Amino acid sequence: MNVTVCVKQIPDPALPGELDPSTNALKRDGKLILDESDSYGVEMALQLVDKAGGGEVSLVSMAPNGEVSGLRTALAMGAAKAVLVSDPELAGSDSLTTAKVLAAAAQKLGQADLIIAGTESSDGYTGTVPEQMAAVLGLPSVTFAKSVEVDGDTLKVNRQTEDGYDEVTCSLPAVVSVTAGVVEPRYPSFKGIMAAKSKPVDTVTAADLGVTPVGWAGANQSITQVAQAPARQAGEVVEDDGEAHLKIVAFLENLKVI
Amino acid sequence: MAISNIWVFAQGNNGAPTTATLELLTKARTLGGSVTAFVAGDGAGIASTLGEYGAAKVYSTGDLGGNLPGVAVSAAMQEVINAGDAPDLVLFPQNYEGRDVMSRLSVALDRTVLTNNIDIAVDGESVSVTTPVFGGNTLVTTTFTGSGPFLAAFRPKSFPVEAGGAAAGEVVSAPVPDLGTVGSAKIVAVHVEESTGPKLDEAAVVVSGGRGLGEASKFEMVDQLAKLLKGAAGASRAIVDAGWVPYSMQVGQTGKVVKPNVYIAAGISGATQHMVGMKGSKHIIAINKDQEAPIFGIADLGIVGDVHKVMPKLIEALQAR
Ligand SMILES: Cc1cc2nc3c(=O)[nH]c(=O)nc-3n(C[C@H](O)[C@H](O)[C@H](O)COP(=O)(O)OP(=O)(O)OC[C@H]3O[C@@H](n4cnc5c(N)ncnc54)[C@H](O)[C@@H]3O)c2cc1C
Numbered sequence: 001m002n003v004t005v006c007v008k009q010i011p012d013p014a015l016p017g018e019l020d021p022s023t024n025a026l027k028r029d030g031k032l033i034l035d036e037s038d039s040y041g042v043e044m045a046l047q048l049v050d051k052a053g054g055g056e057v058s059l060v061s062m063a064p065n066g067e068v069s070g071l072r073t074a075l076a077m078g079a080a081k082a083v084l085v086s087d088p089e090l091a092g093s094d095s096l097t098t099a100k101v102l103a104a105a106a107q108k109l110g111q112a113d114l115i116i117a118g119t120e121s122s123d124g125y126t127g128t129v130p131e132q133m134a135a136v137l138g139l140p141s142v143t144f145a146k147s148v149e150v151d152g153d154t155l156k157v158n159r160q161t162e163d164g165y166d167e168v169t170c171s172l173p174a175v176v177s178v179t180a181g182v183v184e185p186r187y188p189s190f191k192g193i194m195a196a197k198s199k200p201v202d203t204v205t206a207a208d209l210g211v212t213p214v215g216w217a218g219a220n221q222s223i224t225q226v227a228q229a230p231a232r233q234a235g236e237v238v239e240d241d242g243e244a245h246l247k248i249v250a251f252l253e254n255l256k257v258i
Numbered sequence: 259m260a261i262s263n264i265w266v267f268a269q270g271n272n273g274a275p276t277t278a279t280l281e282l283l284t285k286a287r288t289l290g291g292s293v294t295a296f297v298a299g300d301g302a303g304i305a306s307t308l309g310e311y312g313a314a315k316v317y318s319t320g321d322l323g324g325n326l327p328g329v330a331v332s333a334a335m336q337e338v339i340n341a342g343d344a345p346d347l348v349l350f351p352q353n354y355e356g357r358d359v360m361s362r363l364s365v366a367l368d369r370t371v372l373t374n375n376i377d378i379a380v381d382g383e384s385v386s387v388t389t390p391v392f393g394g395n396t397l398v399t400t401t402f403t404g405s406g407p408f409l410a411a412f413r414p415k416s417f418p419v420e421a422g423g424a425a426a427g428e429v430v431s432a433p434v435p436d437l438g439t440v441g442s443a444k445i446v447a448v449h450v451e452e453s454t455g456p457k458l459d460e461a462a463v464v465v466s467g468g469r470g471l472g473e474a475s476k477f478e479m480v481d482q483l484a485k486l487l488k489g490a491a492g493a494s495r496a497i498v499d500a501g502w503v504p505y506s507m508q509v510g511q512t513g514k515v516v517k518p519n520v521y522i523a524a525g526i527s528g529a530t531q532h533m534v535g536m537k538g539s540k541h542i543i544a545i546n547k548d549q550e551a552p553i554f555g556i557a558d559l560g561i562v563g564d565v566h567k568v569m570p571k572l573i574e575a576l577q578a579r
């Protein structure tokens with residue numbers, strides 16, 4: 001069984017985000033890392049291929065400046081190879097363009113039995129790319145998967161809902177998006193890290209994949225204003241001296257909640 | 259071409275339109291076009307309420323028969339569009355179904371989507387939406403360019419719910435066409451995680467617990483306090499991911515948006531992704547042992563203390579009343 005995983009490489013979420021003053025888009029020119037949201041997909045793919053007893057996990061990613069650090073992390077976890085789409089023309093791409101690019105990159109790898117993505121990226125969180133990719137590829141899809149099982153040609157997914165989950169079945173090939181925490185992503189071993197250095201990463205441009213127009217030109221949107229939201233004022237902060245719960249009681253009484 | 263034909267992606271639940279549907283209809287009514295509700299499911303039963311909130315016309319796919327809505331409803335929408343009724347603007351709720359249908363439709367129409375919005379403005383032909391970024395500290399306004407239909411999704415509770423439309427709208431059937439293998443995803447069983455008391459996103463009081471509780475069994479304190487205050491219990495993602503509580507209790511960017519009268523955060527640091535889900539609460543109380551915790555920056559009452567000491571005493575004091 002061959003599985004392709006979409007992995008986004010993003011600025012370290014621990015660092016404060018910044019907008020590029022000239023374009024008002026999120027800055028992504030520093031060092032990028034593997035989006036944690038996608039580490040679950042990589043782990044799930046590795047487990048599925050392992051269970052199937054054969055096949056491999058491939059990666060697709062679109063990122064600026066030929067960035068590969070996040071891909072290397074996923075390769076070190078055990079993925080076999082990757083296609084990276086990196087092209088200055090792609091700056092400012094919307095989620096639809098991203099989906100077209102990733103779909104073309106996935107096709108370059110050959111038909112996979114399953115394509116896995118995260119439900120939403122940590123920095124963009126549009127949450128639309130996986131379903132758009134499925135539509136571009138003409139594949140069925142199941143979003144918000146909290147568990148995934150493959151039984152012959154059938155995919156069995158527990159899909160998160162507002163108040164529980166649905167059991168969903170789907171034919172393969174298909175696209176699934178997985179929620180955070182579905183599996184425990186493995187830490188790359190030293191051996192894995194060393195091996196990842198020589199695994200193939202095929203770097204291509206949007207034009208190589210035949211996707212146009214891309215970037216701002218294809219985004220059909222322009223950022224027209226950036227403003228500060230009215231800040232919420234901090235109130236009273238008190239140290240617990242053993243009686244602080246009475247403060248809460250008084251606060252609730254005052255609001256007539258109790 | 260002004261924005262004259264506005265669609266709202268609509269859903270029903272237990273024979274009534276969902277709150278998200280009514281929020282979008284209320285807003286759509288103010289944008290100056292005719293408003294149509296496109297119901298994913300049976301529209302006839304909820305048409306009169308949809309009308310009350312502003313839908314002059316109701317498209318109904320009928321029962322989805324176990325199909326996941328993404329492929330099915332977008333295909334039904336496309337049929338209507340191909341038959342000549344093309345919207346200028348479609349409003350979606352930022353929820354599971356809204357997101358999937360919008361994504362499929364965006365590819366079918368080759369139009370961009372703008373997600374995570376909290377506001378919209380229409381000025382002649384121009385449509386702009388506002389999105390909070392960096393935990394809601396910065397608001398970015400984006401204007402659609404090119405031609406419609408413009409597709410936009412809105413976070414829950416972005417708009418108030420107010421009646422003010424007219425009589426029941428005309429109901430027009432918009433059945434799901436044959437989908438082939440692309441529509442092979444089917445729901446075969448539904449599991450509801452029962453919860454008692456008010457719903458998390460509707461409760462007047464929400465008590466949420468985070469990693470600071472230390473272990474899963476301590477969530478009992480959160481449950482107890484919520485019950486005493488006739489509220490609902492919520493959680494940070496950290497403890498949902500850890501498997502202490504189900505995902506349906508998660509508050510935040512990837513969970514529920516709550517705007518209760520009182521929000522109590524116990525052992526929650528106040529990450530930006532948590533705050534976007536509760537910042538709109540009228541009153542916020544935080545209990546955290548770290549006085550530098552970001553949650554104190556937005557709390558009306560902050561208690562620097564140990565949840566294992568403050569919570570039991572608080573529960574006892576409330577029980578004694
Ligand atoms: C894409 C993305 C989406 C996300 N979506 C969400 C979301 O929807 N909702 C969400 O909540 N998070 C979300 N997160 C995660 C978020 O970034 C934080 O990791 C999470 O909110 C932290 O949860 P926490 O506050 O419980 O844990 P921590 O950040 O670990 O905080 C625990 C707090 O408890 C305090 N504490 C410890 N012991 C005690 C004690 N005995 N008494 C009192 N206080 C104590 C500590 O001082 C600390 O402040 C998302 C992250 C990403 C990347």
Ligand SMILES: Nc1ncnc2c1ncn2[C@@H]1O[C@H](COP(=O)(O)O)[C@@H](O)[C@H]1O
Nearest residue numbers: 007062117118120121125126127128129
């Ligand atoms: N630039 C990208 N490169 C690789 N995968 C991506 C990219 N953008 C989005 N994805 C995938 O789509 C998922 C959802 O992303 P988003 O729609 O941006 O929230 C992510 O978790 C990734 O799996």
